[in-house]
Every structure is written in C-alpha cells, then in structure tokens.
Amino acid sequence: xxxxxxxxxxxxxxxxxxxxxxxxxxxxxxxxxxxxxxxxxxxxxxxxxxxxxxxxxxxxxxxxxxxxxxxxxxxxxxxxxxxxxxxxxxxxxxxxxxxxxxxxxxxxxxxxxxxxxxxxxxxxxxxxxxxxxxxxxxxxxxxxxxxxxxxxxxxxxxxxxxxxxxxxxxxxxxxxxxxxxxxxxxxxxxxxxxxxxxxxxxxxxxxxxxxxxxxxxxxxxxxxxxxxxxxxxxxxxxxxxxxxxxxxxxxxxxxxxxxxxxxxxxxxxxxxxxxxxxxxxxxxxxxxxxxxxxxxxxxxxxxxxxxxxxxxxxxxxxxxxxxxxxxxxxxxxxxxxxxxxxxxxxxxxxxxxxxxxxxxxxx
Numbered sequence: 001x002x003x004x005x006x007x008x009x010x011x012x013x014x015x016x017x018x019x020x021x022x023x024x025x026x027x028x029x030x031x032x033x034x035x036x037x038x039x040x041x042x043x044x045x046x047x048x049x050x051x052x053x054x055x056x057x058x059x060x061x062x063x064x065x066x067x068x069x070x071x072x073x074x075x076x077x078x079x080x081x082x083x084x085x086x087x088x089x090x091x092x093x094x095x096x097x098x099x100x101x102x103x104x105x106x107x108x109x110x111x112x113x114x115x116x117x118x119x120x121x122x123x124x125x126x127x128x129x130x131x132x133x134x135x136x137x138x139x140x141x142x143x144x145x146x147x148x149x150x151x152x153x154x155x156x157x158x159x160x161x162x163x164x165x166x167x168x169x170x171x172x173x174x175x176x177x178x179x180x181x182x183x184x185x186x187x188x189x190x191x192x193x194x195x196x197x198x199x200x201x202x203x204x205x206x207x208x209x210x211x212x213x214x215x216x217x218x219x220x221x222x223x224x225x226x227x228x229x230x231x232x233x234x235x236x237x238x239x240x241x242x243x244x245x246x247x248x249x250x251x252x253x254x255x256x257x258x259x260x261x262x263x264x265x266x267x268x269x270x271x272x273x274x275x276x277x278x279x280x281x282x283x284x285x286x287x288x289x290x291x292x293x294x295x296x297x298x299x300x301x302x303x304x305x306x307x308x309x310x311x312x313x314x315x316x317x318x319x320x321x322x323x324x325x326x327x328x329x330x331x332x333x334x335x336x337x338x339x340x341x342x343x344x345x346x347x348x349x350x351x352x353x354x355x356x357x358x359x360x361x362x363x
Contacts, residue, residue, distance in 0.1 A: 058168030
C-alpha cells in the first residue's frame, strides 16, 4: 500500500522532474514550470520547494528568478544586499523567495517590531494590497536609514518586499505544495494507470485536455480499452490486465443520469446464462453442443448488440458469438454482458428515464 506521507526519496522521480515530464503533475505542469525545471534541476525535496515558489508573480516581478537560477548553476556569485541578510537568505542563495524571509528582512534591516511585521504580512495577503504596501514602504525606508542601509541596497530590499504584494508563497505553503507535487510525480512514474485514471475522472482540471492526458499515458506505455456499454462504468477504471477502460462519462452527449443507469443494469437472463455456460466450458475444456434453437437465440454480439447472422462468428469453444467487427479484440471476461441488444439497452435504461430525459436528447 502506498503511503503518501512516507514516500521514498526516489532519484528516478527527480530525473523525470528535471526532464520536465510533468504533464498532469500537481503544481509543476504549467509551461512556465516546465521551462524552469530543466534549468533548476531539482535533486532533493527542498529544491522542489523552491521550484514551486519561484514561479509566482512576486518573485518574477521582483526579478528573483534569473539570479537564483544563475547562482544555482554557478554562473554568478552569491551576493547579499546587506551582510546582515546572509543568515536569512543563505539557503536560497541570497535571493528572497518566501514570505517569511521578507518579514525577517524587515525586522533585521528596518528594525520592524513583531507587530509591524504582522502588519506587513497582512498587507501581503490582503487582496494583494499594493496601496497598503506603499504605506509600509515609507516605514521600511525610515527604518533602514536608521540602520545605515541606503541607496541601491535599500532599493533592492524595497523592491523585493513590495513585489510580494503581487503574490508570493510562504515557505510552509510551498513545502506543502511540493509534497503534493512529489507525490503526484511518484504516482505518475510508478503507478501510471491509476494516476491517469484519477486525472481523467476529475476533469476539467489542470492545464491539459483529456486527449492530451491519454496521449501522454500511451507514451509511457499505458494501454487503453475503449468505452464499452457492456463493461464500462461511469468513471474510467483500471482493468485486471493493467489497461485503462474509458468510462461512459467520455461519451459525447450522454447525460450522467443515463450513464449511471446503464452502469447499474444487471446482466439479462439469457445472456447471463450463456456467460455462465461459456465460463464453465472454458474452465473445463468441454465443447458446448450447437443446439440449433438455443444457438440461434444466443447469436447476438454481446459488445455491440449486432444480431445479423451473416456478420456473427463463434470465437471460442463455448456458444459465444461476436460480430466480425468486435471479435478481433475479444478477451474472455468471465462475466455476463449487461444487454442482449440495443433494444434491450433502451428498454432497461433509457426508457425508464423518459419522464426526466427524453429519448431524442439521449440518442
């Protein structure tokens, strides 16, 4: 059983992240995140915390993204606007990325009290209030001047703090998001069928159309079975063979009420009996006799409902018949089909919903 709170630190997951193979992965699937991942190259969890936080309006407007990436890659030295900020910014290479860092900078550089820092925090979070930030900027400049921080250093600190009025993450928030991002990437890598099934069952969400998710899954080796009125649930499901069975929710124009009515239908009498006989025969190795009247009655394709004898063919040693369109991908399911024919489907599902849903709207 997978415990999302105690996932192993897997280098293969970080390799996938560095390659920006993150379609469907929480928080790091946007184009901006995918463009940054190969440059930041996360190798441990805190790198992912930074990755989540750095693509935000605050760090972007404050011109913090490129300096951080350049310093991480060794293309420029780590610098601090003032020596007193090194203990606060050392972990992020001299670049303020988190809300907590900005509050500590205000307290160290401008002598803010705890109450003033709380007022600054509220200004950062109060509907991204730039007006309140402007008022606090005056206090910041006065406090830094008293501590001898003026000129370019003071302006750099002001720009960093003011930019967070446009939205920046607290470090705790970024860490929580990074945990979910890592868990999503882990599931995508190690349990792709379950991962994509969950995404397809929760649309619309994220940045990508379901067809893009399907293509991405196929690229990773996940197989898909088509929607089948005899088998599909309303949601997509993972079949015993590891493939994803598309759900009735992906039938264009099919209302959920009708789809769920189809899913709840039980196997019809003669079809159920036929399936049981076929299953017994396949397990025992016996060949069922072709009793003319019975065989004729059962010559209905259980996948599509076709009853044209010229198109039907027997696919195994039992008395099971499929049309030549469906027989090529038939696999024994050891369970009875829900419906004998299209008429049977309509009679036992759609017709019951006539007072709510007219036949024309579901055709």
